[in-house]
Amino acid sequence: MSSQFEERSGIDQIPVAKRPATTPPPRPQTWLLKLIMALTGSVLVAFLLFHLAGNLKVYLPDDPRLHFNEYAHWLRGLLNPLVPGETFLWVFRGTLVLCLVLHLYSGLTIKIRAWRARGGRGRAVNVTKHHLVGRTMIWSGGIILAFIIFHLLDLTLGRGVASSKFSSAASYDLPDGTAVTDAYSNLVHSFERPSVAAFYVLVMMVVAFHINHGIWSIINDFGGTAKRTRNVFLFLAAVAALIIVIGNASIPLAVQLGVITL
Amino acid sequence: MRLILEIWRQDRPGADGRYETHEVVDATPEMSLLELLDRLNHQLVENNTDPVAFESDCREGICGTCGVDVNGVPHGPRDNVPACGQHVRDFKDGQTVRFEPFRSKAFPVLRDLIVDRTGLDRIIQAGGTIAVDAGTAPDAETVQVTHDDAERALDFAACIGCGACVSACPNGAAYLFTGSKLAHLALIPHGKQERAKRARAMVDQMEHEFGPCSQIGECALACPAEIPLSAIAVVNRERIRAGFKKGKAN
Known part of the structure; x- marks a missing residue:
């Protein structure tokens, strides 16, 4: 180019290898974080499906209140008498919390690295053709975390957001005479509030999108490259998401419509 | 055809960039996007102004040299086609077309639409080579490879290293490249x-310079060599496998 463009420095003067190839990658390494996300995510999805199985007892034809409360009581004493009292319950809860913490930590770390790697400051935002869900996992995850806290306050602890009729007292008698917490009434009382019912339904949709992309990611993070395996996971991801959203979101709707009553 | 081109201009690395708007009134539908830029540059030089710097070489989709973001999508509106194979006919008369350099923190802009893609070369330098003494050329069929393996290896070897996967990725990841x-x-x-x-x-x-993969899938849509999305799973498969082979080469 002629000398009239001298104010623009030539490309040949630009130092090329600015970053030496020997510097270590960020720790913990991304592939390891992704593996942790996949493992903990699998545990959490498995828990969600078991949780759903218990929830669906509200639809049992004869005396769902009895079956639901009986089941809730059975959960507290799981693996008795192999382990005493609520030992297993707390080990179970501890595992879930650990998975949640690791999942959150890995997800946040990955997302922060992603934001830093994006580049292109001052330019217009890139267009993406599909896959909005995959890009917004951090936000759907945040909503789910807020929901978990809400859900625990609402139906486990009975504080704050719980309905005024919540009771953790052993007020329901099982056929064998054991008095247990009336979890069924607590559930119905909570879902009788329209705003709470709507919130549960909306969050279940968010959960469905989150686990749909999550289950699809599991096969990638574990390194599954076979075409058929990948298609199976795509299918499983869709099925699991549908089961979760239809199964869970139907319960507050059923309470609102008067299908489930005390 | 009349097209309005909005082009990223940047004088040198690290300098502030800006969009410049130009009009090309004599574009034809069969022009490739690179020919459109050529046409614009011809116009700019005739008016005694600075032409737009962009890279291209073979212009038939086999070299991986060309690479620009067109309306926010690497290479252009059609999936799996390099910029040299994208045509003006995909735009409407009078439409505004925005040309930007590939986007990634690992791809610093050198000038205008040219970015430094040597980050990909450093991934190859780190281990994307075969450093075993293969001796002289062996007799045919001494080393046997099944047809399926050969075909699959060739499918992944099709990567031309253009960097579109990195630019397409909202995370700036180079998983599709490394995986292939x-x-x-x-x-x-x-x-x-x-x-x-x-x-x-x-x-x-790869992790040192590029972002993490979130299985979003934009890369496989942009890739002009049609590397399948399963390449991103290969990265984790190979790395997890290597974790079980501590200290060993294979």
Whole structure:
């Protein structure tokens, strides 16, 4: 180019290898974080499906209140008498919390690295053709975390957001005479509030999108490259998401419509 | 055809960039996007102004030199086609077309639409080669490879290293690129001898400069070599496998 463009420095003067190839990658390494996300995510999805199985007892034809409360009581004493009292319950809860913490930590770390790697400051935002869900996992995850806290306050602890009729007292008698917490009434009382019912339904949709992309990611993070395996996971991801959203979101709707009553 | 081109201009690395708007009134539908830029540059030089710097070489989709973001999508509106194979006919008369350099923190802009893609070369330097003494050319069929393996290795070897996958990725990840190299070399006999060592070195180098993968899938839509999305799973497969082969080369 002629000398009239001298104010623009030539490309040949630009130092090329600015970053030496020997510097270590960020720790913990991304592939390891992704593996942790996949493992903990699998545990959490498995828990969600078991949780759903218990929830669906509200639809049992004869005396769902009895079956639901009986089941809730059975959960507290799981693996008795192999382990005493609520030992297993707390080990179970501890595992879930650990998975949640690791999942959150890995997800946040990955997302922060992603934001830093994006580049292109001052330019217009890139267009993406599909896959909005995959890009917004951090936000759907945040909503789910807020929901978990809400859900625990609402139906486990009975504080704050719980309905005024919540009771953790052993007020329901099982056929064998054991008095247990009336979890069924607590559930119905909570879902009788329209705003709470709507919130549960909306969050279940968010959960469905989150686990749909999550289950699809599991096969990638574990390194599954076979075409058929990948298609199976795509299918499983869709099925699991549908089961979760239809199964869970139907319960507050059923309470609102008067299908489930005390 | 009349097209309005909005083009990213940047004088040197690290300098502030800006959009410049130009009009090309004599574009024709059969022009490629690179020819459109050529036409614009012809106009700019005739008016005694500075032409737009962009890269291109073969202009038939086999070299991986050309690469621009067109309306926010690497290479242009059609999936799996390099910029040289994208045509003006995909735009409407009078439409505004925005040309930007590939986007990634690992791809610093050198000038206008040219970025420094040597980050990809450093991934290859880290281990994307075969460093075993293969001796002189062996007799045919001494080293046997099944037809399926050969075909699959060739599918992954199709990567032309253009960097569109990185620019397409909202996370700035180079998983599709790295995965295609790892998959290609892990499938052939000579490549298998350094399989674990290669996975560790290439993944380390990739993570050092590029972002993490979130399975979003934009990369496989942009890739002009049609590398399948399963290449991103290869990265984790090879790295996890290498984790079980501590200290070993294969």
